[in-house]
Structures are given as C-alpha cells and as structure tokens.
Amino acid sequence: MTRDKYKNLGTRTVEFYGHGIKNLQDTEVKGRLIVIEGPDASGRSTQIQSITTRLEADGHAVLNTGLKRSELVGKGILEAKENFSLGKKTLALYYAADFADQFEYKIIPALQAGYIVLADRYIYTLIARNLARGLDKTWCHNLYGFAIKPDIVFYLDVEPTVLIHRVFQKNSTLDYYESGADMGLSNDMYESFLIYQKRVSQEFYLMQKRYGLIPINGNRSMLEIHNDLQKRIDSFLRRVGHK
Amino acid sequence: MEKRGKLIIVEGIDGSGKSTQLHLLEKWLAFKGVNVFKSEWNSSEMVKEITSKGKKKGLLTPTTFSLLHATDFADRYERNISPLLRAGYFVLADRFVYTAFARDIVRGCNPAWVKKVYDFAVKPDVAFYFKVPVDIAVDRILIGRPKLKYYEAGMDMNLSNDPYESYRIFQGRIIEQYDSLAESEGFTIIDGTLNIEEQQNIVRKKIMPLLENLKPTRIRTRR
Numbered sequence: 001m002t003r004d005k006y007k008n009l010g011t012r013t014v015e016f017y018g019h020g021i022k023n024l025q026d027t028e029v030k031g032r033l034i035v036i037e038g039p040d041a042s043g044r045s046t047q048i049q050s051i052t053t054r055l056e057a058d059g060h061a062v063l064n065t066g067l068k069r070s071e072l073v074g075k076g077i078l079e080a081k082e083n084f085s086l087g088k089k090t091l092a093l094y095y096a097a098d099f100a101d102q103f104e105y106k107i108i109p110a111l112q113a114g115y116i117v118l119a120d121r122y123i124y125t126l127i128a129r130n131l132a133r134g135l136d137k138t139w140c141h142n143l144y145g146f147a148i149k150p151d152i153v154f155y156l157d158v159e160p161t162v163l164i165h166r167v168f169q170k171n172s173t174l175d176y177y178e179s180g181a182d183m184g185l186s187n188d189m190y191e192s193f194l195i196y197q198k199r200v201s202q203e204f205y206l207m208q209k210r211y212g213l214i215p216i217n218g219n220r221s222m223l224e225i226h227n228d229l230q231k232r233i234d235s236f237l238r239r240v241g242h243k
Numbered sequence: 244m245e246k247r248g249k250l251i252i253v254e255g256i257d258g259s260g261k262s263t264q265l266h267l268l269e270k271w272l273a274f275k276g277v278n279v280f281k282s283e284w285n286s287s288e289m290v291k292e293i294t295s296k297g298k299k300k301g302l303l304t305p306t307t308f309s310l311l312h313a314t315d316f317a318d319r320y321e322r323n324i325s326p327l328l329r330a331g332y333f334v335l336a337d338r339f340v341y342t343a344f345a346r347d348i349v350r351g352c353n354p355a356w357v358k359k360v361y362d363f364a365v366k367p368d369v370a371f372y373f374k375v376p377v378d379i380a381v382d383r384i385l386i387g388r389p390k391l392k393y394y395e396a397g398m399d400m401n402l403s404n405d406p407y408e409s410y411r412i413f414q415g416r417i418i419e420q421y422d423s424l425a426e427s428e429g430f431t432i433i434d435g436t437l438n439i440e441e442q443q444n445i446v447r448k449k450i451m452p453l454l455e456n457l458k459p460t461r462i463r464t465r466r
Contacts, residue, residue: 019353021306072302073311076293086289087321089363090314094290097310104304142359146306 010242014111017123018145021104029111032242033148034233035122037204038156039197040178041166042218043225047156048120050226051233055116060242063110066120070101081177088133088182095126096143103147116242123147124155124211128203132196133183152236153211154229155204156218160197164190246365248278248328249453252339254421255373256414257395258380259435260442264373265337267443268450272333277457280327284338287318298394305350308394312343313360320364328365333453340364341428345420349413350400369449372425373442375435377415385410 014020014027036051038044052062068074077094080086086094110117123144130140158166167174174189176182180196181189207213216228251268253261265281272279285291294311297303303311327334340361347357385407393399396406397413425432431449433442 019356021304022351022353072297072307073293076290080289085322086318090290090317090321093310093314093317093360097307097314100304100306100310101302104306105302136363139359139362142356145353145356 010114010240014108014148016145017147017149018142020148021146024104024108027108027112029108030114031111031116032152032237032240033107033111033117033119033150034236035119035124035150035153036156036229037121037124037153037213038218039125039158039163039200040175041163041170042156042158043166043222044120044156046222047226047229048118051230052118054230055118055233061113061115063106063115063117064120065102065106065117067095067125068098070098071105072101073098088130088135092126092130092133092135092140092143099123099126099144100146108148119150122150122153124153124204124207124213128200128207131203132180132199151240152233153213154216154232155208155213156225157201157204157215158218160194160201162219163197164193167193246328247331249333249369250324250328250336250365250367251333251369251371251450251453252336252341252367253371253373254338254341254430255371255375255435256377256380256417256421258383259373259375260383260439261371261373261435262337263439264371264433264442264446265335267439268446269335271443271447272335272450275454277454278330278332279335280323280332281335281337282319282323283336284342285312285315287315290315290318298392301393301399303394303399305347305352305399308350308399309343309347309352309357309360312347316340316343316361316364325365336367339367339370341370341421341424344424345417348420349397349416368453370428370430371446371449372421372430372432373435374418374421374432377411377418379436381411381414 010030011028014024014029036044036048048064052064055062068077073094077098080094107117107119127140127144131137174193178196179189179193180199181192183196185195186192204213208215214232216225218225253265255261269279269281285294290311294315297307297311324334324336343361344354344357348354391406391410396410398406398409400409400413402412403409424430433445435442
C-alpha cells in the first residue's frame with residue numbers, strides 16, 4: 001500500500017482543520033478540492049458553470065457541490081428559514097449538518113475517486129455569517145473542525161455597493177438573511193444590506209490569512225473574472241501535476 | 244446570560260427511571276406554585292421531522308447525527324430554556340448536553356469537538372444521574388420485546404447483528420461515558436434500583452434548598 005503512494009504522486013492523505021472525523025483520518029484522495037467563495041449575486045454560480053465546462057472539456061471528472069443541497073437537510077433549511085423562527089445558533093448548526101452530510105457523502109467519495117470537486121462555497125461563508133451574527137469565534141471555527149483543507153480557495157470580493165446592483169439585476173428584491181434583516185441592523189433594508197455585507201466581507205478579510213483564501217477582484221466583468229479564475233486554476237493543476 | 248431561574252436536569256440510560264422521577268419532581272414543584280417548564284431531548288418540532296427522515300433512511304453518520312441533535316438542542320435552548328431561565332422559571336430537562344457527549348463519543352466523535360459544540364449551554368444547578376446496572380435497565384426496556392429503532396439500538400456501529408445484543412452493548416458503553424462524566428460534571432448520583440418513592444425523596448431533598456429564597460411571582464398591575 002505505502003509503495004503505491006510513491007508510484008502515484010497524486011495520492012495524498014486528507015488534512016483536517018481540526019479534529020476531523022475518526023473513520024476518515026487516513027483517507028487517501030486522488031482528486032482536488034477547489035472552492036469558490038463569495039456573496040450571493042457575486043457571480044459565483046456562473047463562474048462555476050463555465051469552469052466546470054472547461055475542466056470537463058479538458059477531460060477532468062468534475063463534481064459540483066454547494067450549500068443547502070444535502071439529501072438530509074437541504075430542504076429543511078429552506079423551510080425553516082421561511083418561518084423566520086430559528087435562532088442563530090440553531091441555524092448555524094443546521095447548516096453545519098447540511099454541510100457535513102454533503103461532505104461525507106459527496107465530497108470525500110468524489111475526491112477518493114479522483115474527481116475535481118468544484119465547491120460553490122464551503123465552510124468559510126458559513127463561518128463568516130455566524131461571526132457576523134456575533135457567535136463566538138472559537139465556537140464557529142471548532143464547529144467546522146471536521147472539514148478537510150481544500151487544495152485552493154478563491155474568494156470573489158465584491159464591493160457591497162456594486163453587489164447590491166447585481167442583486168437587483170438578478171432578483172429585484174433583497175433577500176431577508178442576505179441583508180442581515182434578522183439582525184436588526186437597520187429598519188431600512190437597503191441600509192441593512194450594505195452594513196451586513198460589509199461585515200461579512202470584513203470577516204472574510206480576517207479569515208484570509210488563517211485559511212489561505214485567495215481574493216479575486218469581483219467588481220470586474222464576468223468575463224474578466226472568468227479568465228482570471230480559469231488561469232489560476234489551470235496553473236494550479238499544472239503545478240500539482242494533476243492529469 | 245443573567246439567569247434568575249434554576250436548571251435541573253436528569254441523565255441516565257433508557258430504563259433508568261429518570262423520566263418518571265422528573266415527572267414527579269415537576270408535579271411537586273407545580274403543586275408548590277413554582278413556575279416550571281419541562282424540555283425533552285430531541286423534541287423540537289422544527290428539527291424532529293428532518294432527524295426522523297434521516298433516521299428512517301439510515302443516512303446519518305456520527306457527525307450528522309451529532310449535529311442534528313445539537314440543532315434540536317440549540318432550538319430548544321434558544322427559544323425555551325434560555326429565555327425561561329431568565330424569566331425565573333425552574334427549567335427541567337429530560338436529558339441535557341451529557342446525553343450528546345455520551346452518545347456522540349461512543350459513536351466516535353471527537354470528545355473535545357462535541358463539548359465545544361455544546362458550550363453555549365449554561366451549567367445546570369443540579370444534574371441528577373440515575374445509575375442502574377446495564378442489565379436491569381435493558382431488561383426494563385426489552386421486557387416487552389419492543390421493536391428497537393436502528394439508531395436507538397446502535398446498529399450503525401456494527402456492534403452486533405442482533406439488535407437486542409447491539410442495544411445492550413451500546414447502553415453499556417454509554418454508562419461508561421456517564422460514569423466518567425459524573426465526577427467532572429458534578430452529577431448527583433441516584434441509585435436507580437431503589438423504590439420510586441425513595442428516589443423521589445432524595446431528589447426533593449436536593450432541590451429543597453433551591454426553593455428557599457423563592458418568592459411567589461406576583462403580577463404587578465398599574466393602578
């Protein structure tokens with residue numbers, strides 16, 4: 001078994017942020033975990049789509065994951081949020097359960113099978129939201145100690161004032177939670193959105209070093225952002241010799 | 244959190260008699276005119292539906308099992324336990340964070356991780372641990388040969404192919420966890436093999452001092 005490790009240079013043992021998960025401790029993976037983070041309407045999904053198309057065209061097997069998509073609780077979270085009745089710790093744990101389910105049933109198996117997992121957000125958005133809502137810092141980071149470190153993480157950094165226009169282009173209304181309306185920041189939703197997004201972006205800024213997030217200027221056009229991301233991903237895959 | 248009420252919790256494996264004792268304590272306190280609220284493990288309506296779906300499908304891993312129960316607890320904590328304690332209630336909890344510690348640790352979750360996840364909860368004023376030898380408790384539960392649920396029997400841990408045997412081993416391991424928590428968490432240990440009345444006497448004696456400075460809550464009205 002150990003011999004194979006040297007033969008197959010791409011095989012690595014997963015590395016966890018915290019204590020990890022007992023039965024996954026020595027899990028060996030061949031795939032790569034690439035994460036794109038960024039607020040709603042930052043153009044994340046569009047980018048993920050075009051990158052997926054490109055990677056598949058290059059012959060890579062790609063799996064997309066995102067938040068609120070687990071078999072187990074994905075739908076439950078959506079329903080619960082409609083009620084506006086959940087407390088912030090409850091919601092934080094709910095999201096963690098959703099993430100854990102996808103993490104164990106989708107991300108890990110795909111990485112073992114040699115897929116490139118392209119994650120439409122990972123633990124950082126969840127941590128940033130929780131921190132912006134005033135939850136204890138150590139608690140927030142510990143919660144996701146079971147997650148593995150991705151190979152590379154990009155963060156689409158968009159000015160809140162630019163972001164709000166993209167939101168209106170997309171939906172023409174502001175989302176309750178994405179505006180931090182649950183936090184009583186302001187009676188004015190517009191105002192609240194700007195304050196909240198600013199806070200979240202500050203939390204991302206503070207996490208940059210700790211988690212090695214690569215900021216990507218998200219104020220540019222979709223095409224410019226795409227070219228930038230694609231170039232970085234291509235050079236990353238070349239660097240690690242992922243074929 | 245400034246807390247004016249009191250938090251009393253009971254722990255013990257299934258069949259240890261803890262719920263019976265908590266029920267009797269609740270009746271006694273209510274009879275004395277104390278504001279009481281009881282909260283049961285895994286009872287948040289919002290979360291229960293999802294948990295039970297996951298359980299039916301046998302989809303839960305130790306991590307998701309742990310997180311869903313933490314979600315349930317947080318929901319009850321944020322909406323009931325915490326505000327009621329602040330309002331001066333006697334909150335009685337049938338199982339508390341220690342149930343999660345014991346079960347999750349037996350399932351292989353990291354102990355430090357689990358404890359941190361629950362560290363937003365206040366420490367109980369009194370934590371009763373109903374200690375019963377595993378065979379007695381298990382016999383109390385299994386006497387009618389009930390159909391044990393998959394996770395209840397600990398079938399996810401591959402302890403045994405026989406649900407009853409698996410249940411027995413699982414409960415035994417939970418007792419080990421409780422025993423190791425008993426000292427560090429300051430449990431008041433009650434011998435669960437005593438008569439119901441004897442046990443309740445001990446429980447009430449322990450709670451009595453908490454009632455001393457209690458003034459009946461009067462609703463003030465403006466004239």
